[in-house]
């Protein structure tokens with residue numbers, strides 16, 4: 001874990017935010033500190049600038065999450081689930097250590113969101129758990145309240161989403177405004193793909209973001225995001241290693257696994273043995 005000047009954290013604590021969709025704080029370098037060092041994060045999403053070191057890094061992993069979804073794009077009525085997916089990054093190594101996509105339909109279960117599938121199955125892996133302090137989750141759509149609750153209870157350090165969900169979002173703010181002793185820091189990178197997705201859904205007039213996310217307009221943006229990632233040249237030298245890890249992840253076949261087959265994605269290829 002990289003240590004940085006803790007004075008930077010003061011700006012986070014100093015930021016008092018209203019519980020509103022526009023609530024935001026400026027980017028800081030506080031993510032290198034653990035939640036226990038930081039205490040409670042400020043309520044509200046941090047809008048990161050893509051032209052900063054951390055913003056570029058978080059943009060690369062966010063593009064990896066978009067690409068994960070694009071690689072198994074769902075269209076029509078017979079689908080695995082919604083076009084939403086997540087990747088988990090080990091902060092110490094920068095490796096993408098797990099992934100999952102929404103599988104609500106194929107499993108006929110309204111709780112099979114990508115984040116739930118990722119966290120519950122990763123925590124079954126040998127050597128993992130019980131908490132996720134030193135991990136960052138990158139997800140294509142802002143977590144819903146179910147996932148936000150799970151991410152809080154597993155004490156994840158940070159969550160980064162791409163597209164804001166005006167219908168089921170603002171969930172870190174909801175939990176943060178309650179009396180929980182801990183909750184995660186949340187960020188989003190102000191990338192052009194984020195803007196295209198958010199503007200596209202707003203202008204579509206669709207009543208459901210998941211419905212819009214099976215459409216061709218959304219698919220085109222996801223395709224463009226994958227192409228942009230594959231052709232990306234990091235601006236910050238320190239992010240060359242991040243880019244290499246992202247490409248190493250995307251070089252693998254990334255099928256959606258189910259049940260015990262999800263052990264194949266574990267760092268050791270195995271789930272824990274239970275007794």
Ligand SMILES: [Zn+2]
Nearest residue numbers: 113143144147
């Ligand atoms: Zn969810």
